[in-house]
Amino acid sequence: MWTDHAIWWHVYPLGFTGAERALADLTDEPHHRFGRLEDWLDHAIELGCSGLLLGPVFASETHGYDTIDHFRIDPRLGTDEDFDQLVAAAHARGLRVALDGVFNHVARSFAGPHEWFRRTDEGLASFEGHEHLVALDHDLPAVRQYVVDVMTHWMARGVDAWRLDAAYAVPASFWRDVLAEVRARYPEAWFFGELIHGDYAAYAQESTLDSITQYELWKAIWSSLNDGNFYELAHAVERHDQLLDTFVPQTFVGNHDVTRIASQLSDERHVGHAVAILFTIAGVPSVYAGDEFGWQGVKEDREGGDDAIRQQFPDKPGKPDPLYQELIGVRRRNPWLVRARTTVEHLSNEAVALKSSAEGQSLTLLLNVSDEPYHFPLEVPPHSWKLTT
Template structure:
């Protein structure tokens, strides 16, 4: 993994939704210059504490971006090459990295390719991605597909991006990615590659595929589920598995993305949003913030046509035009990201459970470079944690109230972070 990725904190944006693009590409390929709107939000992302943009699909597609028509063209609903190059230049001028979403498992029906490029069942029937008849699965056993993906990746790396998120990586044999990435890294050794994995052997898949990172869905689920159920044993177990993944590679961590219900909606008790964020930024991984989560936006993902719309909203032209802005949650993100940045070793840290009950959890991370103690209480009574805090000071808590005389006494439904000074 390139060294710069150890310090990456992503602001994850779904451009088609963010810019208010039409749900379906209009006929005639009329170019609408919407990408420049993102430039107005770069300083907002930096002030939040992020160091890069993790962008959803920007390539020409039929509808939601994951039905690609042409990997070498910017979606006309977003703009053109000039718009993209200007966005990259504006990001680079501010020190922001850019990672693009590469959909290389499947394509749209209108994707122009030879018939043999597509997978078929033994009876000759077309293979569709997870039953979606408008998504045709590519035949990754063909050398031509590997060379095509290499060409696409290198094309956009040449235009200034820093890496790739590989959509539905789990649906492709890991050996395919190993072959692709070996060629791409020869030309771009500093590029970073994260694959979308949902279930299974994260570490094993990453090792065979040579991916730098994978999406940590197991930890995501354990965070909101343990908070809702008042069952920190689930989170403790997930963190133990998470640690086993971190040792060989660093997963990409999150509490929200373009494919899931918003964390502010997922949590049964809004007092626990800070707990979820404290876990995200207090344990190992490469964290991302899904646009709008920093404003405590709500949104329910539904299993229907258009069911993603609520979690992929349009943003206004500029940050000061946000309706019902929640700057309290934004500033909470800032404080927690600040703790993360002051303790950059957390990216690869080892985390141990040092105290555990159903509704109280103490996590200790660190080594010779520093220490971080995260105290979580979701009970209805204040909780005194019987753990050692010598040499640690309070680094973050839910609000700016005066620091308590007793750092180990955590109020009901509250949390606290202590670190080395």
Template structure:
């Protein structure tokens, strides 16, 4: 994994929705991509280190039905708009990751018919979506095309790629493509969308740097809703196993799922979800609007993604003030993570575990030093954790004893391990 990604925290944006672009393709060029430039200082102030962009290439509708990978969607602008965004981001120390939709294309994508997979009833499509025609990844021309697209936009300043529906593509295809692209861009990063299955095996076989950690995403909100923190502990144990081989992409929201503020049945538990995200290993991302406690329900129907892909105002000053507290909480938690960059590869163990209370201890992989302990209480009464002497990193208001977490509260404490005498053993203070 490129060294710069050890400190990566992404602000994920779906540009077509963010900029209020029309739902279907238009021939005229509208320079909406520049709308994002007004939000770059906001991203820096939030504490993120880069933008993870959704589809920006010419497409028929939602962007995942690409018709030209070498052209910016006219609804968003043109090459000059992209170059300007990259330059303004770079000036602020921000990197940009692009969304590569290379499993399927839109119906009007122009290519030799050998590029497409055929079934008994014509061209195969992606998961029943008739507008998404599946590419044939055994065809050499497809491999050369994908490598050329990746190199083109990396040449123009992108820092890497998030590969859409990577799970639907043979791992061997990515390995061949990435070998060619990395020869030209050794510092580029490549992450894939993988929902189910053996994450570690897919990373090893594909050569990707990372994949999406949907298993942990589900465990976070589900364990909070069900008041079953054993589920979270189980998922974190599996998560630690992944960290032995790669650093997963972690999140509590993205462009394909119901927003976390809507998903959680008890709004008091939003902070719990965020505390877990930012104190366990992984490459975390914040989906635009989640940091403002936006709500939105994903529905399985035409237009069912609209509620989770809204337009943003022209500039940050146009946001409603009722999201300020959650924004400030994101700032504090991201700040904590940036002060402890070892968290990217931290291993986390669940201690003092009950259905409604747990202490999550995150420690550096090399052992010793500072440890971050995240205390979660989902119960209706205060809970005392037997954690010893600690420094409080994110306290609960009005609580003098850091070992006591109020009902439906959470806190983050810091413990330091040090050698005890000459025994070579370590203890916590």
């Protein structure tokens, strides 16, 4: 499967291109902004990534997750033709393209029938208390067919994969039925769902999703580094290993919904440790655009609280942190890591040795977050990565 070699460069297009905050603010349409993103594709290649993971690109009221029409490119970004050109430019560079499918909820001004909205005794069901986001009724065959039609429409235009937003709020059986139809036409497609908590393995099995977002590992990475407690990381790695019996998780240390890793960590010297963990254990990893430059940004629980982590990008890229390129290079030279099993070879509060093995190969990562040198009491194989503060 091509995803065995996938490393995603994750972009939030509306913020990246400096689009208007709301579609209603657009005075003349469309604005051809996809070209700004196309100018950065060579940067993704130089970074070592092999896929472009796009946040919402469909017509929406504001932030992209309040969709109006899944068959229409948001005029703040461009036209169908602009999107086709971006996909073609990505494919010409060997980059796969993934879209963000928001199929749990839509805006109240959604172009589809309002009969598709889920209802409660109080009225229309909203998504997690956001009154402007209304939930679709996934028990309706028409809603299932709509999602199938949306996916196949854009896959016919060259899309390779889908991130399924708020998958945890959708019955697993819905995805099972939808994906069966889509895969019948596009057997090489890849689908991963956003799950923040719960039984990842059980949901993956029932839904037939290829992958699930690994929030448990994400939290353990930054939390263990902040607290000087690698026992938390060791526990999460063990649980992560168990997931491989069912599926290969989608791994990350940053995305469009969380505080940037450089701000999340109390000591910026530990960014390298976080990235080293990401690229030396199993998973299909992604880099949230901007993290490779050490960008700061704190997510806040308020209106506009995501703005700081969804920044506008300059016209041209600068030089990324060479550590990202080096670690991505390690991953690309060792593609077997995608399904590697990881064991904790040595453990203390501030030092850990993680050995990842598969296909008769192994790689050992040594991490020390104390300010003093640390002697690891083990024999380190020649193919080892050592990173200390």
